[in-house]
Amino acid sequence: MRIAVIARIFGILLTVFSLTLLPPIGVSLWYHDGTHAPFTVAFIITLVTGLFMWLPVHDLRQDLRTRDGFVVTSLFWLVLGSFGSLPLIISPQPDLSITDSIFESISGLTTTGATVITGLDTLPPAILYYRQQLQWVGGIGVIVIALAILPMLGIGGMQLYKAETPGPVKDTKLTPRIAETARALFVIYITLTVLCGLGYWWAGMTVFDAVGHAFSTVANGGFSTHDASMGFYANNHAIMAICILFMFTAAINFGLHFFAFRYRTLSHYWKDSEFRFWVTLTVTAALLISLYLWSQGIFNAGSSFLHGVFQVVSIGTTAGFASENFSAWPAFLPYVLLMLGILGACAGSTSGGIKAVRGMLIMKSGMRELNRLVHANAVVPIKVNAKIVPERVTDAVWGFFAVYILSFFVLTIIVMATGEDFVTSFSTVASCLSNIGPALGDASAHYGSVNELAKWFLILAMLMGRLEIFTLLVLLTPAFWRH
Amino acid sequence: MRIAVIARIFGILLTVFSLTLLPPIGVSLWYHDGTHAPFTVAFIITLVTGLFMWLPVHDLRQDLRTRDGFVVTSLFWLVLGSFGSLPLIISPQPDLSITDSIFESISGLTTTGATVITGLDTLPPAILYYRQQLQWVGGIGVIVIALAILPMLGIGGMQLYKAETPGPVKDTKLTPRIAETARALFVIYITLTVLCGLGYWWAGMTVFDAVGHAFSTVANGGFSTHDASMGFYANNHAIMAICILFMFTAAINFGLHFFAFRYRTLSHYWKDSEFRFWVTLTVTAALLISLYLWSQGIFNAGSSFLHGVFQVVSIGTTAGFASENFSAWPAFLPYVLLMLGILGACAGSTSGGIKAVRGMLIMKSGMRELNRLVHANAVVPIKVNAKIVPERVTDAVWGFFAVYILSFFVLTIIVMATGEDFVTSFSTVASCLSNIGPALGDASAHYGSVNELAKWFLILAMLMGRLEIFTLLVLLTPAFWRH
Numbered sequence: 023m024r025i026a027v028i029a030r031i032f033g034i035l036l037t038v039f040s041l042t043l044l045p046p047i048g049v050s051l052w053y054h055d056g057t058h059a060p061f062t063v064a065f066i067i068t069l070v071t072g073l074f075m076w077l078p079v080h081d082l083r084q085d086l087r088t089r090d091g092f093v094v095t096s097l098f099w100l101v102l103g104s105f106g107s108l109p110l111i112i113s114p115q116p117d118l119s120i121t122d123s124i125f126e127s128i129s130g131l132t133t134t135g136a137t138v139i140t141g142l143d144t145l146p147p148a149i150l151y152y153r154q155q156l157q158w159v160g161g162i163g164v165i166v167i168a169l170a171i172l173p174m175l176g177i178g179g180m181q182l183y184k185a186e187t188p189g190p191v192k193d194t195k196l197t198p199r200i201a202e203t204a205r206a207l208f209v210i211y212i213t214l215t216v217l218c219g220l221g222y223w224w225a226g227m228t229v230f231d232a233v234g235h236a237f238s239t240v241a242n243g244g245f246s247t248h249d250a251s252m253g254f255y256a257n258n259h260a261i262m263a264i265c266i267l268f269m270f271t272a273a274i275n276f277g278l279h280f281f282a283f284r285y286r287t288l289s290h291y292w293k294d295s296e297f298r299f300w301v302t303l304t305v306t307a308a309l310l311i312s313l314y315l316w317s318q319g320i321f322n323a324g325s326s327f328l329h330g331v332f333q334v335v336s337i338g339t340t341a342g343f344a345s346e347n348f349s350a351w352p353a354f355l356p357y358v359l360l361m362l363g364i365l366g367a368c369a370g371s372t373s374g375g376i377k378a379v380r381g382m383l384i385m386k387s388g389m390r391e392l393n394r395l396v397h398a399n400a401v402v403p404i405k406v407n408a409k410i411v412p413e414r415v416t417d418a419v420w421g422f423f424a425v426y427i428l429s430f431f432v433l434t435i436i437v438m439a440t441g442e443d444f445v446t447s448f449s450t451v452a453s454c455l456s457n458i459g460p461a462l463g464d465a466s467a468h469y470g471s472v473n474e475l476a477k478w479f480l481i482l483a484m485l486m487g488r489l490e491i492f493t494l495l496v497l498l499t500p501a502f503w504r505h
Numbered sequence: 506m507r508i509a510v511i512a513r514i515f516g517i518l519l520t521v522f523s524l525t526l527l528p529p530i531g532v533s534l535w536y537h538d539g540t541h542a543p544f545t546v547a548f549i550i551t552l553v554t555g556l557f558m559w560l561p562v563h564d565l566r567q568d569l570r571t572r573d574g575f576v577v578t579s580l581f582w583l584v585l586g587s588f589g590s591l592p593l594i595i596s597p598q599p600d601l602s603i604t605d606s607i608f609e610s611i612s613g614l615t616t617t618g619a620t621v622i623t624g625l626d627t628l629p630p631a632i633l634y635y636r637q638q639l640q641w642v643g644g645i646g647v648i649v650i651a652l653a654i655l656p657m658l659g660i661g662g663m664q665l666y667k668a669e670t671p672g673p674v675k676d677t678k679l680t681p682r683i684a685e686t687a688r689a690l691f692v693i694y695i696t697l698t699v700l701c702g703l704g705y706w707w708a709g710m711t712v713f714d715a716v717g718h719a720f721s722t723v724a725n726g727g728f729s730t731h732d733a734s735m736g737f738y739a740n741n742h743a744i745m746a747i748c749i750l751f752m753f754t755a756a757i758n759f760g761l762h763f764f765a766f767r768y769r770t771l772s773h774y775w776k777d778s779e780f781r782f783w784v785t786l787t788v789t790a791a792l793l794i795s796l797y798l799w800s801q802g803i804f805n806a807g808s809s810f811l812h813g814v815f816q817v818v819s820i821g822t823t824a825g826f827a828s829e830n831f832s833a834w835p836a837f838l839p840y841v842l843l844m845l846g847i848l849g850a851c852a853g854s855t856s857g858g859i860k861a862v863r864g865m866l867i868m869k870s871g872m873r874e875l876n877r878l879v880h881a882n883a884v885v886p887i888k889v890n891a892k893i894v895p896e897r898v899t900d901a902v903w904g905f906f907a908v909y910i911l912s913f914f915v916l917t918i919i920v921m922a923t924g925e926d927f928v929t930s931f932s933t934v935a936s937c938l939s940n941i942g943p944a945l946g947d948a949s950a951h952y953g954s955v956n957e958l959a960k961w962f963l964i965l966a967m968l969m970g971r972l973e974i975f976t977l978l979v980l981l982t983p984a985f986w987r988h
């Protein structure tokens with residue numbers, strides 16, 4: 023770990039991030055909402071800090087190594103999230119505490135989409151715009167880290183997505199591959215955003231809402247400019263359909279999109295084991311839940327289908343938009359949805375959670391275990407995309423799963439110890455750890471009334487989720503700091 | 506799978522089990538409580554059924570094979586539990602439905618100790634005695650199955666406890682080893698029961714209560730003859746200490762007791778990795794929770810220590826006695842206790858849950874995973890008792906863990922779907938699946954008000970827990986039934 027290399031990266035990141043504070047200034051001036059000053063102050067602080075870190079080491083030409091990768095990834099969300107909270111801290115409207123500002127900022131950037139703010143519809147437009155944009159910026163960070171960095175670090179079996187398997191990965195050069203991959207992913211991400219925004223606009227959203235919701239849709243973020251979330255548009259079926267389509271698309275491995283983009287083909291999607299697994303699960307769950315809503319007379323047939331499919335896709339992709347107050351649906355449905363969110367969608371997408379590929383590997387291991395009990399000496403290798411998965415990868419997936427479940431229970435108990443009830447604690451931790459957003463109990467409308475201390479642990483949960491836990495844990499091992 | 510072999514075993518089991526219905530008849534006659542008739546009828550039905558199955562094949566001299574082992578183990582609790590419910594169904598007092606009778610019987614026999622009955626203190630003595638005895642009978646079943654059968658079947662990594670590792674275990678002869686092991690275990694079990702009962706009696710219990718509580722203590726069952734459970738004796742510190750001592754002893758691998766019994770030594774206990782792991786965890790948790798109770802001013806120092814240690818040992822061993830209404834302790838404490846119970850104590854004991862050895866293997870795998878992220882090519886074998894654990898065993902433990910967590914969530918959602926709230930569903934499923942007993946929410950006093958359909962799923966949870974889930978799942982695979 024070399025301080026200079028890391029300082030240079032964060033110098034660049036903060037300088038680039040400071041530029042994202044300029045559009046809100048424009049929005050503020052356009053709408054005369056009076057928030058241009060806070061954004062300008064935040065811009066200057068962030069830019070100056072960035073340049074201050076970057077310039078002294080700007081001609082440093084050392085490559086980023088695996089060991090640095092852990093540090094950079096771990097700090098990425100925390101550093102950008104902290105600077106990102108500046109406008110919210112400074113702006114008198116909404117009047118957020120420092121805790122709430124950081125919560126909102128990190129929730130936005132990690133694409134969790136849990137909000138502490140109520141009364142969204144009357145907020146200054148620049149603040150609303152900024153929240154949506156935070157999610158969009160976070161979304162591209164998620165994808166680049168998931169596709170270009172985590173496979174190199176070997177977190178939770180993600181080496182499965184490494185193009186080549188070199189010997190010791192400890193100090194492989196990361197930079198060239200990251201830069202090249204990031205560029206292509208960025209083009210795809212922007213294309214999806216533009217298509218989604220145009221769709222929303224065409225279907226009837228204002229330009230402001232179309233842009234804002236396109237940002238949070240392709241990021242599977244879940245922030246909205248309305249308290250009613252996408253429920254504000256529940257009667258506009260075109261908007262609902264577009265939202266479902268783009269949440270779904272953004273929840274697919276961007277590696278597959280990259281392939282489609284380069285080779286002008288679509289057939290490879292269905293050949294991907296994880297995609298097939300996740301689509302089958304999602305379609306089955308959407309149909310069953312729609313049927314259940316209809317059979318219980320909660321909605322008519324059309325609305326049952328609309329809300330059933332919407333909520334399964336929205337929570338399952340960990341976008342977390344609400345088309346309806348689903349926390350009031352028959353008690354077990356919200357938990358089924360939460361479970362789908364905890365599993366999450368495809369690796370290498372903007373979704374959170376455990377990820378479908380890991381769920382699939384765990385399921386296949388379970389089936390193999392059953393088989394082995396009957397045929398003790400059968401050798402049944404586990405395959406993904408017709409290739410045998412190395413034992414090393416399944417080990418990593420198991421480790422990830424165990425640490426995930428353990429973190430889930432420990433965080434739930436900590437949040438309870440701060441004074442929240444079981445339903446609130448369980449659901450907020452599940453939601454934040456899997457970067458879903460909405461929760462149940464006292465947090466079913468928003469997180470505003472959750473106590474201060476609990477909010478800090480939920481921030482930790484969001485970061486742990488985005489860092490796939492192990493990236494953070496590695497930094498706590500003495501072995502990491504030894505040379 | 507050969508019907509005749511299995512029929513012969515259940516014929517013998519039922520004939521022997523029918524004899525356990527004779528002592529309650531004696532108790533009933535002694536106390537003139539008028540329940541001798543129901544027990545007599547149940548005795549005759551069970552005996553006749555047993556003989557009817559046994560006699561036609563009594564001279565069959567075929568060995569039990571692995572494949573039959575799955576069927577026998579799976580049916581064991583269900584068959585004995587069903588016949589065991591007969592006295593409760595027939596007896597007018599307590600006036601239990603068929604569902605409740607079967608629930609109570611299977612809860613007793615699987616040593617879960619969840620009860621649907623309230624007003625225990627005024628029940629007919631023979632019924633009270635019978636419930637306690639059911640737990641004791643179940644306890645020896647648990648130990649014999651855990652030590653002599655599951656290692657042969659290879660369920661959830663338990664082949665770790667197999668003395669020798671032959672090639673294909675599919676059709677290894679089980680009978681000689683089972684019979685020999687069972688005899689020695691039975692002697693140890695009876696010795697512990699007698700010591701525990703004498704202790705209780707010496708410390709001040711009536712003979713009736715001393716016998717009854719000795720039965721449910723060494724079985725880590727948790728049934729009591731009082732609604733207040735062991736809280737009835739909370740002011741008698743000698744009784745509390747004896748209870749803690751014997752719950753603890755019965756939660757240790759009986760293989761270690763067997764070794765102590767044969768070689769007159771004690772030093773081997775601390776050499777056992779699982780024992781050390783579990784004792785360390787239990788002592789730490791007991792101290793922390795006692796300190797917390799004291800620091801919060803919930804009890805004075807002495808009572809904090811008493812109830813803290815008692816509840817940690819009682820729930821951690823999955824005995825499930827209550828010294829106090831711990832479900833009303835600060836909200837997160839009952840969940841910490843439930844988590845200790847879900848982990849459970851040592852394999853090969855009367856406790857339930859995941860078992861400490863599996864928790865330890867999962868923890869070690871997690872540590873190895875962390876290590877591998879830093880040192881990519883390091884070869885770090887996982888060891889238990891200084892021996893390298895084969896990959897085959899860790900695979901099985903992971904499979905067990907995943908299926909356990911999945912079953913937990915699915916059963917919770919099913920119980921919610923029957924109309925129970927989240928806290929009740931979550932805690933009853935956790936409690937039954939890990940054979941603990943007490944739960945929270947609407948079931949915090951007893952399970953009487955849980956709806957009928959939910960009770961059947963909780964019965965399934967108790968059986969799944971005792972069968973380590975896989976024994977049951979194997980029967981559902983087509984491969985098992987193919988020849």
Ligand SMILES: [K+]
Pocket residue numbers: 133134135242243244340341342457458459
């Ligand atoms: K989200």
Ligand SMILES: [K+]
Pocket residue numbers: 616617618725726727823824825940941942
């Ligand atoms: K129990």
